[in-house]
Amino acid sequence: SQQGEEDPQALSIQEGENATMNCSYKTSINNLQWYRQNSGRGLVHLILIRSNEREKHSGRLRVTLDTSKKSSSLLITASRAADTASYFCATLRGGGTSYGKLTFGQGTILTVHP
Amino acid sequence: EAGVAQSPRYKIIEKRQSVAFWCNPISGHATLYWYQQILGQGPKLLIQFQNNGVVDDSQLPKDRFSAERLKGVDSTLKIQPAKLEDSAVYLCASSLIGTRGSRNVEQFFGPGTRLTVL
Numbered sequence: 148s149q150q151g152e153e154d155p156q157a158l159s160i161q162e163g164e165n166a167t168m169n170c171s172y173k174t175s176i177n178n179l180q181w182y183r184q185n186s187g188r189g190l191v192h193l194i195l196i197r198s199n200e201r202e203k204h205s206g207r208l209r210v211t212l213d214t215s216k217k218s219s220s221l222l223i224t225a226s227r228a229a230d231t232a233s234y235f236c237a238t239l240r241g242g243g244t245s246y247g248k249l250t251f252g253q254g255t256i257l258t259v260h261p
Numbered sequence: 262e263a264g265v266a267q268s269p270r271y272k273i274i275e276k277r278q279s280v281a282f283w284c285n286p287i288s289g290h291a292t293l294y295w296y297q298q299i300l301g302q303g304p305k306l307l308i309q310f311q312n313n314g315v316v317d318d319s320q321l322p323k324d325r326f327s328a329e330r331l332k333g334v335d336s337t338l339k340i341q342p343a344k345l346e347d348s349a350v351y352l353c354a355s356s357l358i359g360t361r362g363s364r365n366v367e368q369f370f371g372p373g374t375r376l377t378v379l
Contacts, residue, residue, distance in 0.1 A: 180367065190304070190352060192367035235303050248317055249368065251303030 153236060153255040161260050166223040168255040170236030171216075177239045179212055180249065181221050185232035193221075193234075226259045233257070263287065265371035267353050273377045279341040282374045286334070286355030292316075293330055294368060295338050296352040304352055310336065340376075348378045 154169045170179070181193045196203045196212045196219070203210045209222040223230055233256050237249040266285040274280050286293050291312050296304035307326065309317040312333040321328070325344070330336040340347055354368040 182370075189372045190354075190370040192369070195367060237303075248306055248309060251305070253301075254303050 153234070153252045155255060156253070157256040157258070159258045159260065160226055162226060162228055164226055164259075166226050166230070166257055166259070168221045168234050168236075168257070170219045170221070170252055172219075172236075172238045172252075173217065174238075174240055176214070179210075179219050180237045180239070181208075181210060181219075182235045182237060182251075183232045184235065184254070190235075223257075226257075228259050228261045231257060231259045265353055265355055265369055267351075267371035267374055269374055270372060271375050271377075273379065274343055275379050276345055277342040279339065280343055280376060281337050281339045282351050282353075282376075284336045284338070284353030284371060286336070286353070287369055289357070290355035290369070291333070291358050292356045293336050294354040294356075295328055295336070296354065298350045298352055298373070300349070307338070343376075343378045345378050348376055350375050 152171050158166055160166055176198050178195055178197045180195045182190050183193055184190045194203060194205045194208055194210050196210050198214055201212060207224045210219060212219045219236055221234060233254045235251050235254045237251045239249055265287055268283050272280055293310045295307045297307050298304040305320060307321045308315060308328045310330040313330045325342060326340055328336060328338045338351060350373040352373045353371045356366045356368045358366060
């Protein structure tokens with residue numbers, strides 16, 4: 148079953164604007180990761196945030212995590228046409244036996260218009 | 262550094278036929294994953310190997326799907342016989358390690374094999 152649910156399902160913006168995508172999940176987690184997928188480069192890891200972290204930055208990416216609300220957001224600032232892709236959150240469950248098993252959400256389709 | 266390699270990139274078969282996919286992970290990566298991604302959905306884990314042992318195959322339809330990772334390096338995923346609902350992209354990923362003690366690792370994905378079952 149899909150653990151994460153992304154919101155919105157699709158987002159269309161102009162180049163230079165910021166894009167915000169949200170992810171909600173159901174169970175306790177060890178960490179939450181964001182991935183990008185486009186036809187050119189496949190599925191690529193963007194950023195990982197641990198359950199004891201609240202915010203993390205990487206270049207133009209900012210991720211927040213609220214474990215009390217079981218939600219995360221991904222902010223892409225100053226978007227570019229090359230950011231056009233599907234974005235997925237993936238959770239790694241807490242507890243004993245999950246090893247490295249990631250559970251992906253349905254994804255948000257981001258379109259950035261030049 | 263070479264990425265995760267997969268072949269073939271595309272495969273079209275008729276239902277009830279068999280098909281096999283091959284994956285070569287990044288050198289040194291102990292953990293290998295096979296995912297199924299149906300159009301419009303996120304990837305779903307089918308099976309996870311740690312070296313050549315199976316860690317998790319709870320979502321693998323074992324009546325028709327099988328996978329192996331001989332010698333802890335390359336892996337093959339087989340479907341026999343295929344059904345229409347198996348049409349999807351099959352993604353292979355690898356990571357350095359995914360044991361309980363070090364789960365904060367990223368996974369590196371291959372380009373995938375797009376399977377169409379007619």
